[in-house]
Amino acid sequence: MTIPLNPHDTEELKKFFDEIDQDKNGKIDREELRQLLETVWGKNTDLDINQAVESTFKKCDLNHDGFITLDELAVLAEEQRMSSD
Ligand SMILES: [Ca+2]
Ligand SMILES: [Ca+2]
Numbered sequence: 728m729t730i731p732l733n734p735h736d737t738e739e740l741k742k743f744f745d746e747i748d749q750d751k752n753g754k755i756d757r758e759e760l761r762q763l764l765e766t767v768w769g770k771n772t773d774l775d776i777n778q779a780v781e782s783t784f785k786k787c788d789l790n791h792d793g794f795i796t797l798d799e800l801a802v803l804a805e806e807q808r809m810s811s812d
Contacts, residue, residue, distance in 0.1 A: 744800055753796065756793065761780050787803050
């Protein structure tokens with residue numbers, strides 16, 4: 728279970744990041760990611776949003792500061808791009 732991440736270039740990734748980063752502080756916190764997933768999946772989804780948020784942070788938050796930065800998101804995007812080729 729991963730967040731729907733399919734940007735083709737840095738520009739697109741930045742746009743995607745800015746959309747998630749609602750308070751524009753340059754990092755994504757758990758609440759912002761939760762809101763993204765609720766938007767994408769809908770509030771009444773069977774998917775466990777809490778679990779998805781946690782697993783995304785576990786994978787994405789490389790320095791474990793509780794936030795996902797653009798750099799960290801870029802690493803994940805790169806990984807997904809390579810695995811989908
Ligand atoms: Ca933020
Ligand atoms: Ca981090």
